Amino acid sequence: xxxxxxxxxxxxxxxxxxxxxxxxxxxxxxxxxxxxxxxxxxxxxxxxxxxxxxxxxxxxxxxxxxxxxxxxxxxxxxxxxxxxxxxxxxxxxxxxxxxxxxxxxxxxxxxxxxxxxxxxxxxxxxxxxxxxxxxxxxxxxxxxxxxxxxxxxxxxxxxxxxxxxxxxxxxxxxxxxxxxxxxxxxxxxxxxxxxxxxxxxxxxxxxxxxxxxxxxxxxxxxxxxxxxxxxxxxxxxxxxxxxxxxxxxxxxxxxxxxxxxxxxxxxxxxxxxxxxxxxxxxxxxxxxxxxxxxxxxxxxxxxxxxxxxxxxxxxxxxxxxxxxxxxxxxxxxxxxxxxxxxxxxxxxxxxxxxxxxxxxxxxxxxxxxxxxxxxxxxxxxxxxxxxxxxxxxxxxxxxxxxxxxxxxxxxxxxxxxxxxxxxxxxxxxxxxxxxxxxxxxxxxxxxxxxxxxxxxxxx
Amino acid sequence: xxxxxxxxxxxxxxxxxxxxxxxxxxxxxxxxxxxxxxxxxxxxxxxxxxxxxxxxxxxxxxxxxxxxxxxxxxxxxxxxxxxxxxxxxxxxxxxxxxxxxxxxxxxxxxxxxxxxxxxxxxxxxxxxxxxxxxxxxxxxxxxxxxxxxxxxxxxxxxxxxxxxxxxxxxxxxxxxxxxxxxxxxxxxxxxxxxxxxxxxxxxxxxxxxxxxxxxxxxxxxxxxxxxxxxxxxxxxxxxxxxxxxxxxxxxxxxxxxxxxxxxxxxxxxxxxxxxxxxxxxxxxxxxxxxxxxxxxxxxxxxxxxxxxxxxxxxxxxxxxxxxxxxxxxxxxxxxxxxxxxxxxxxxxxxxxxxxxxxxxxxxxxxxxxxxxxxxxxxxxxxxxxxxxxxxxxxxxxxxxxxxxxxxxxxxxxxxxxxxxxxxxxxxxxxxxxxxxxxxxxxxxxxxxxxxxxxxxxxx
Numbered sequence: 001x002x003x004x005x006x007x008x009x010x011x012x013x014x015x016x017x018x019x020x021x022x023x024x025x026x027x028x029x030x031x032x033x034x035x036x037x038x039x040x041x042x043x044x045x046x047x048x049x050x051x052x053x054x055x056x057x058x059x060x061x062x063x064x065x066x067x068x069x070x071x072x073x074x075x076x077x078x079x080x081x082x083x084x085x086x087x088x089x090x091x092x093x094x095x096x097x098x099x100x101x102x103x104x105x106x107x108x109x110x111x112x113x114x115x116x117x118x119x120x121x122x123x124x125x126x127x128x129x130x131x132x133x134x135x136x137x138x139x140x141x142x143x144x145x146x147x148x149x150x151x152x153x154x155x156x157x158x159x160x161x162x163x164x165x166x167x168x169x170x171x172x173x174x175x176x177x178x179x180x181x182x183x184x185x186x187x188x189x190x191x192x193x194x195x196x197x198x199x200x201x202x203x204x205x206x207x208x209x210x211x212x213x214x215x216x217x218x219x220x221x222x223x224x225x226x227x228x229x230x231x232x233x234x235x236x237x238x239x240x241x242x243x244x245x246x247x248x249x250x251x252x253x254x255x256x257x258x259x260x261x262x263x264x265x266x267x268x269x270x271x272x273x274x275x276x277x278x279x280x281x282x283x284x285x286x287x288x289x290x291x292x293x294x295x296x297x298x299x300x301x302x303x304x305x306x307x308x309x310x311x312x313x314x315x316x317x318x319x320x321x322x323x324x325x326x327x328x329x330x331x332x333x334x335x336x337x338x339x340x341x342x343x344x345x346x347x348x349x350x351x352x353x354x355x356x357x358x359x360x361x362x363x364x365x366x367x368x369x370x371x372x373x374x375x376x377x378x379x380x381x382x383x384x385x386x387x388x389x390x391x392x393x394x395x396x397x398x399x400x401x402x403x404x405x406x407x408x409x410x411x412x413x414x415x416x417x418x419x420x421x422x423x424x425x426x427x428x429x430x431x432x433x434x435x436x437x438x439x440x441x442x443x444x445x446x447x448x449x450x451x452x453x454x455x456x457x458x459x
Numbered sequence: 460x461x462x463x464x465x466x467x468x469x470x471x472x473x474x475x476x477x478x479x480x481x482x483x484x485x486x487x488x489x490x491x492x493x494x495x496x497x498x499x500x501x502x503x504x505x506x507x508x509x510x511x512x513x514x515x516x517x518x519x520x521x522x523x524x525x526x527x528x529x530x531x532x533x534x535x536x537x538x539x540x541x542x543x544x545x546x547x548x549x550x551x552x553x554x555x556x557x558x559x560x561x562x563x564x565x566x567x568x569x570x571x572x573x574x575x576x577x578x579x580x581x582x583x584x585x586x587x588x589x590x591x592x593x594x595x596x597x598x599x600x601x602x603x604x605x606x607x608x609x610x611x612x613x614x615x616x617x618x619x620x621x622x623x624x625x626x627x628x629x630x631x632x633x634x635x636x637x638x639x640x641x642x643x644x645x646x647x648x649x650x651x652x653x654x655x656x657x658x659x660x661x662x663x664x665x666x667x668x669x670x671x672x673x674x675x676x677x678x679x680x681x682x683x684x685x686x687x688x689x690x691x692x693x694x695x696x697x698x699x700x701x702x703x704x705x706x707x708x709x710x711x712x713x714x715x716x717x718x719x720x721x722x723x724x725x726x727x728x729x730x731x732x733x734x735x736x737x738x739x740x741x742x743x744x745x746x747x748x749x750x751x752x753x754x755x756x757x758x759x760x761x762x763x764x765x766x767x768x769x770x771x772x773x774x775x776x777x778x779x780x781x782x783x784x785x786x787x788x789x790x791x792x793x794x795x796x797x798x799x800x801x802x803x804x805x806x807x808x809x810x811x812x813x814x815x816x817x818x819x820x821x822x823x824x825x826x827x828x829x830x831x832x833x834x835x836x837x838x839x840x841x842x843x844x845x846x847x848x849x850x851x852x853x854x855x856x857x858x859x860x861x862x863x864x865x866x867x868x869x870x871x872x873x874x875x876x877x878x879x880x881x882x883x884x885x886x887x888x889x890x891x892x893x894x895x896x897x898x899x900x901x902x903x904x905x906x907x908x909x910x911x912x913x914x915x916x917x918x
Contacts, residue, residue: 032776092778098674160776201679205777214741215557218891220660220862223792224762225753226737227746230787231700231765238697241690278685282673284817287686294684303683306690307780308771313788317491317619318664318825319551320790320863321766321891328689329772331779333682358743366777403679404779432677432780 001143003455009138010447017134017447018108018117018440020050024088024126025106025119031066031089032160040066040156043088047154054137056152061172063164066156070175073136075149079458081178083151083417085407086129086185087158090121091432098434108440115440123429127438128184129154131424131446138451147458151178155407158185161205161367162406169414180380180418180457181411186401187425188442189270194388194396194449196381197421198374199299202334203404204343205366208351209327210236212359217322227359229326230311236354237328240304245289247304249350255337259300267295270397280428299400303333329366333404340368369406378418380457387452388422391445424449460602462914468597469906476593476906477567477576477899479509483547483585484565484578490525490548491619499525499615502547506613513596515611520631522623525615529634532595534608538917539839540637542610542876544866545588545644546617549580550891557893567899574899582888586897587643588613590883590905597910606917610637614866617644620664620826621865628873639839639877639916640870645860646884647901648729653847653855653908655840656880657833658758661793662863663802664825667810668786669695669770671818676781686818688785689770695813696787699763704748706763708809714796718759726754729856739887758859762792788825792863799827828865837877839916846911847881850904883908 010017029043030036044060044067051058051071058071066089075081093103101107106119117127132152139146153176157164169176189195212227242248259267272295278284288297297303311326313319332347334340348363355361374381376398388396401421411419424442425431469476488502489495503519503526510517510530517530525548534540552562560566565578576586591611598605612635616623628635648654671686701707718726731754737743747756756762770785772778791806793799807822814820833840835857847855860880870878883901884890 032774032778034775092772092774094772094774095675159778203679203779205779207777212742215889216554216892217740218862219762219764219766219790220662220792220860221757221886221890222740223764223790223861224747224756224760225745225861226740226742227744228764230768231696234693234696234765234768235700237690237693241694278817281676281681281685282817283671283685285686285815286684287815288683297683298680301683303678305678305682305687305779305781306693306771307678307778308773308782309689309693309785310769310773312765312767313551313553314767314769314786315491315551315553316493318666318788318790319491319618319766319891320662320664320764322764323766326768327773329777331678331682331777333679356744356746358737358741401679402682402684403677427680430674431680432778433675 001147003451005142006138006451007448009142010134010451013134013138014444017130021117021127021130021443022106024130025121026104028104029089029121029156030092031157033092037066040089044069044156047088050133051152054140061168063168065164068156068168069152069154070172071152073146073150075146079148080180081149081151082457083153083176083178083181084132085153085155085181085183086132087125087155088129089156089159090126091124091159093120095434100435111437116437117440117443118435118437120436122436122438123425124431124436125158125185127443128423128425128446131443132184132450134447135450135454138447139454147454151176163367165407166410166414169410173415177415178417180378180420183405183408183419183421184423185405186421186423187427189397189399190272191426191428193394194392195399196385196396197401198376198398199400200372200405200408200421201302201402202338202340202369202371203406204332204334204340204368206330206344206347207327207364207366208330209325209362210355210359211325211362213322213324216324219320219322222322226322227356228322229359230323232355232359233311233326233328236351237306237330239354240350245287247302249343249346251346252302252343255339256302257336259296267299270399298402300335302335302338305331307331333402335371338371340370344368369404370409372409372412374408374420375418380420383456384420384422384453387456388449391449391452460606462910464601465597465910466907468601469593469910472597473903476589480576480586480589480902481565483589484580485563487563488548488580488615489551490616492551496525499548503528503615506547509592510611513599520627522627524623527615527627528611528613529631530611532605532609534605538607539639540608540610541916542612542635542637542640543591544612544614544640544642546584546614547588548615548618549583549585550618552579554893559894570896575896576899576902577894577896579895581895581897582884583890583895584617584644586902587882587884587905590902591643591909593906594909594913597906598913606913610635622826624866625869625873628869632874636874637876639837639879642864642867642878642880643882644864645880645882646886648856648858649731650885650887652853653851654858655844655855656860657835657857658859659831659864659867659880660761660861661797661799661828661830662865663791663793663799663827665789665803665806666786666823666825667789668784668821669814669818670784670821672781672783675783678779678781681781685781686815687781688818689782691814691818692770692785692787695810696765698813699809704746706761708802708805710805711761711802714798715761716795718755726758729858757861759794761794761797764790766790792861794830797830799829803827828863829868831868831871833867833879834877839879842915843879843881843912846915847908850908850911
């Protein structure tokens, strides 16, 4: 089966491919908010129907949360069996007033000389997962078949901690186990260099509620005498970092390796523009550990961030209240061999030590995953790298990633398969932020990249 | 004019007096929330109509905020001229789900052997201001006149920083100036000892917004490298107190006097039950400066409290966001000669010192008032104390108050009049909290107390 007509077919089919993507983006499949449960279900149905329409044996698999989509397509005798992973759920859209248009009324726009697809999920991850789906469609349209045996596995809980993922993978291990898992949820390096991500940080999410008095108190009647849970919370959270930006939780750095010199040298060769990286979002000063570069912080150092905080009176005007409770959401990015379960307990112990004896704190875990390092000695990595280099005309790079894609670790740990992460996101895609977009270039050349990768790996 | 028939009339009129109060409590006059502006206006109209119905020359006076109510009643030749102050606005009602009933559908209930009036504003301050209004009504009904010349001055912005109060008092100084101002917005000591409050803490309210990146960021793509405004805010707020509970703002204690030994001795004689005070709200440990009792903290020490905090993702589930901004509302209770304007600048300087150079902080002032100390050598104080002792059968006390009633200082500073603070609130009235109530005993004996005080001062 030859590649050239597939690439031609992809080019010719772009208008229709864009219409399909816009249709999928119109479904507000926000997985973390129970109000959007029917929409998540609808997005799964959409994927099943689309995959079935091109000949996949596709089905929606219920879970206690949002459904999985699993689809299979046979390949030639002796061809490798590849699993492609993506997620059809999206992040919440608040603050809504900062969006230039309805996040779920997507459109193709001109933006500073580039053509972009604007809408929630355009880059993370609907636009990305449709790159491999469209590549399959073109192969089948041209050759009546795919050059490899393919399994598609789509999740609907990636943006909400993937609570159903591990049990589902365990229960369907035989069905999902292939020669290689391919994950399309990452980006290019510096928005121009095609990249295979080989290091991923882990994630630990925690929510805490500090409780003091058994009701809201008047700060005139009780202020200065009674405990204020916001003060206690602020103090406990402020204690999580020292003056040099290091995290103070006992044992936190025990399993954090220093970067090997060779990798450090390769990363330095990437000529990452630190000033531009921060300048693009209106900042200027590296905010992490003193003496480490932003790239090192992002790819190889663990972090502790407060992602949300609330308590007391937050409306218009003023209320002199000492609230009964205060809340925060805290997350950790993990690296190396850091153990999320061990660190969860260490974090909770650290916070508890800051709670007065007559107050209390309650914790709620929001998912966790260890960090992952990919096996670049698997031959598929070099084949994919060659295919990417060919499509983009720039040598493709192995890079790290500050984000957490827990499933990469699960493929290794639960199914015993290697995983390869390739995606076409750009730094200004504004994923998780208002006005998310995906470049038309990412979408178009992304589809073409998969066609080339399929050809090389199946060869 | 004799007192006894007035007291009888008060007793006989209680059912009707209660109906009037419930009617007033049904008006949701929340002054801090612009959505309730028409209701504030309606409460002012209600007061004007009620005062006019008993012969007061009453009117509603517009301000840039909520209207004032001013009413006059002539007195006998040579009788003193007294001004009675109260406020018809109320606190917000959130969290609404903790109320046992609609806060603006008040009712008279049996509660643990006591009869209480339940609803927002029952104690703060509608129930209290109606005690003197009902006392006037009884005097006029029995004698066809009042024993002193009376001015009633009601405010609608007390719970939202009183922005219109100073200009209004300055503009209407000649009309409002009397021999003595009487403020009914305070409580009894330990819920059983009638009290005249002679020390009030001042108040300074501040709102701050910390801004970092120019948009929300993904904590995977930026966490550990980019500034997190919640972390900056938590750190800045946590720095406001040291390990001993002292406030760390430069110069904060410069104008804070130590309690005179005599007053300290008198307060110790009040046999305040510190354990019960905290135990009643589910707490056990004094949370103020180390080595100071809760009573001393409440009445004679300044405080700094965080009354509200918010930033990032606060909905259900989790969002790995680094928000663009984070917010807090902070208030200070002031004592002695602490200057709110000077401390506002010192607070802002303190916070600014914690903001990285590439981030910013914006402040919004929410009103301020210095502390007040009342002149107990004015003979009206001892007459009122005797009247209270007579009505309640317990020696009335001079006490301090942890709250801030800025108008007491304004009467002194702007109109050159002494002010006397008498009220009948109890510690468990839950003012500013869900399920606010006012004891029927407070209401009934409060009305009778004013009749007695009027008789003694007019004598």
